[in-house]
Amino acid sequence: MVVLPKKGHRSADEKARESTSEFMHLRHQHSAVESAINALEQHGLDICPDHGITGFKRYVAMAVLARNIHRLGAVLMTQQAEQRCIYRKAA
Template sequence: MRLADLKYYNDCIKLFSNQIERRILKREAIPSDEKIYSIFEPHSNWISKGKAHKKVEIGELILITTDQYQYIVDYKIMFGQKDATQIPSLLQRIEEKYEYREIYSHSFDKGYWSKHNWTLLETGKIQNPVLPKRGKPNKAEVEREAGKGFKQLRNKHSAVESNINMLEHHGLNRCRDKGITGFKRCVGLSILAYNLHIMGNQLQAIEKAKAKAKKKLLLLRGVAA
């Protein structure tokens, strides 16, 4: 173990001793930005899942954007940032990547809602933005979200859950690399593996369709003969 490592762990002991005294003896609330949830991966954050079988996790949230073919076309490690703060920078990245293409729709869940975000989407280049209102909607918002087009596009948003599950099977369920650099590398390689898997599935489907068409053609020739 290096001297720098010993100093780091010694500093952690001092920090935790101070926080225990403040929290237990002085009844203080410790601000979240002062907390360290892992001495081995100090960049990790407390993630509230809100699920009965898994209420919390320690790690980082990753924002992904998929296209109509289920490829991940953009991702960002959020490092403690909130969902609702992501739309401005995300829209900028998407517009830069697809500057000369029209984007028919971009769908978000309620966690990204804010009045400012909706204004950006409504006045931007995306033809059919989908951002459900968080909280009680007004009359105009109820009418918009009850529209057939909104519902159809909103239903397609559920595909992102299977995208997330697939990502977990490609290495993002648990990062085994060390440090923040290793974490970034793990995320990038997992997304690359995911996209290659999607591509492989599509190529297999094309080959199966070709084989089926060829078999059908041979049968027709046999009947004609």
């Protein structure tokens, strides 16, 4: 199913299809995928210097790993900041 809305003039059928809850849900998921792709590009997945499908798969795996490590670090930093705040209130 195409989840991007049609540009320009739309027929009544197209307007009805684009206003369904399923279409809206899929469109929001598409935005999340675009966001994830952008995050991967920021963490190394921009231009693949490796050759062949094996090199490309390795390159993508490393970019996903780098993004996950970055995200885990952000979560840990948030948890530590919350713990420091709790300790300060208790003292």
